[in-house]
Amino acid sequence: MNSIKKMFLFLCIAVLVLNGCRSVPPSTNAAVSQGTASPQGTTTAVTETQAASTPTEEPQPAAVINPLTGLPVADPAILDRMPVMVKVSNYPREGRPHAGLSFADIVFDYYIGYGTNRFLAIYYGNDSPQIGPVRSGRLVDAQLVKLYQGILGYGSADEDTNVYLFQALSERAISFEEASCPAFCGTDTHSVVGVFASSADISAYAKQNAIDPGGTPDLEGMHFDANIPEGGVPVEQVNILFNYYNRAEWKYDAASGTYLRWIEEMEGEEDGNFRMIPLVDRVTGERLAFNNIVILFTHYIEYAPSEHDVELMKNIEGKRAVFYRNGQMFEGQWKVSSDQAPIQFFDSSGNPFALKPGNTWIVLADDNSIFNQKQSGAWELFFLLSPQS
Template structure:
C-alpha cells in the first residue's frame, strides 16, 4: 500500500537520494526523510536533554535527531529541521566541538545555541555555518519563567531563519530511503545506554514507527505529543576527550563522526547490522548492508545515536 501511494505521488522512481527521478528531473522528496518536500534551509538547534529540560518543545518536527555524549556522561540533542520547522524549539543549550564536524555535511546551516566554551568560540566563528546565539539574534530568544534556568531558553525559529545570509538548503547527506531490505531480524524494542541516561525505542505496529522513551519514561513534547522515528540508527563511533572543558573542569567528549565502523539500524520492526563510512567532514555518511548494498531507511524522521564503541 505504501509503495502504491508513493508511486501515485511520483516518488516511486526516486533513485534513493531524493534528488532526481529516473528521467533526471528534480524530485520533490526530502533528502533527510524520503518524504514529499522541496529543498528548504537547514536549521540545527542544540537542545537540552537532562530530566529537568523535559518535555522539550519542537523536537517532534525535526527531520533528524542526533544524540551525542557531553560532559559527565550525559547526552545532548542536535535537532536538524528543514522539511518542517516548529514555531519554537528548546530548551536551547550550548554547542560543542563535535558539532562543527557533524554539521559540515549540511553546507552552511543555521545553528541556534546558547553559550560555548570561550576557547572554542574562534573555531565556531570560523566554521562554515551561520552561528545564531542569543547575543547575535536577541529577539529570537525568550525564557519560560515556569521552568528553572538554564533549562528554560527557547528559540523562535522563524526569526532565526529570517536573518541574512540564508542557510543552505537541505543537501544529500548520504541517507537512502526505500523498501525494507532483505535480512535483518525482528526487534520489538531496543535500549541504547550512555554513561548517564538511556534511550528506549519500542516498535508500534499501529503507529508504524519507533516510540521513544528517555530514562524509562515515554518521551513527549509540549507541542506534538509522543516522540517517534521511522528509522533509528545506533552508530558506534570513537568518543575521545577534546581539548575543551566546562566551567567546572569536566573535559568535553569529542564524538568522531568521520571515519568508519559498525551500526545497528531499526526500521519496520526489524533490526539490521550495517557498516557506516564517512570519508571527510564535507561528505555525508554511507550505510551499507552485509551484502554491500546501501541500507534503505524507512521514510520519515531519523534518529541517530552516537554510541561509544
C-alpha cells in the same frame, strides 16, 4: 371495346405504381448511404466530439522530496535554505519534556560528559515554532553542521569551544546572544527552561544577514525505501544508556510503524528504582515517535570531563552501524564521503542501506560501548568511553 378500356386502365395503373415505387427508394438509399458508407468517419466524428467536451488534463509536477527524510514536502520553497541545526538539552531533567523534536528530520544524540547527553536537531523539510530548551554548543557540532551544510543555533559555549565553532563555521554559528527573539526567546541559557528557538525565524535571521544565501543545498546521499530490506532480525526494543541513571527506551509500535521513546522518571534516582515513562513533545502534546533508530560506533576524544570531540570526518573506510526500522534490526556500516555531504549508510554487503521514509534518530556511540541482547527482542547500548591515550 370494354376489354380495350380495361386493358388501357390496367396499364395506366401499372405505370403509376412503378413510378411511385422508384420515387421512394432514392431518398431511403441516400439516408442509408450517409450512415453506413464510412464507418470510420462516424467513429472519428464521435471521438472529436468527446475530445471537445473533455478538458485536457495538465501534467502534474513531480513531487519534491526532502533528501533527509525521503518524504515529499508540502512547499518545495522550504528546501531553499540551509538546514537549521539546534542544540537541545536533555539534562537536567527539569527541562523535559523537550519542545519541537518531533518536527526534526534528524536528531543526533551524543555524550557530553558526566554521564549526560545532548541533542542536535536538524530542521529542513519542517519547522517548529518552539525548540528547546536550547543549550550550549560542543566541538562535534562543527563537523555535523559542515556535513549537512547547515547553520548552528545554540545558546552559548565556553570560550575555547566558542572560538573553535566560529573558526570552523564563521557566521553560520548563531548563538542566543546574537539573534534575538523570535529566533531565540528567553533570558538565560543556563536556566534549563530559559531559552527556546524557532527554526523558521533562525532561517529568516540567517537570510536577512546574508549568512544563508538561499538556494537548495546538495544533500543527496541517504537512501529511503518503504519496502523492508532483507536480512533483518525482529527486535521490538532498543535501550540507550549513557549512564545507569540516564536511560532511554525506544519501543516499536506496530500500529504506527514508529519507535516511541520512554525516559526515566525524575524520582527514584537515589534508590535506583527507576520508572520509565512515555516522552511527549511539549509542542504537540503527542508521543515522541521516530521511523528509524540508528547507532553509529565511532571514537570519542576526551580533552576534559565535559569537553569531547567525535571522529566523524575521518571515517572514510567505514565503521559499524546498527539500524532499526519496521521492528527489525540490521547490521551495517557508516562512512563519510565528503565534508559537505550527509553521513552514508550501507548494509553488511556494502550496498546502500535504505531507511524507512521519515525521521531518524542517530546515536553516536563510542567504540568501547557495550552493546548486547538483554532478552528476546530487546537490545541495549551502555555508553563507555575508550581509554584515552
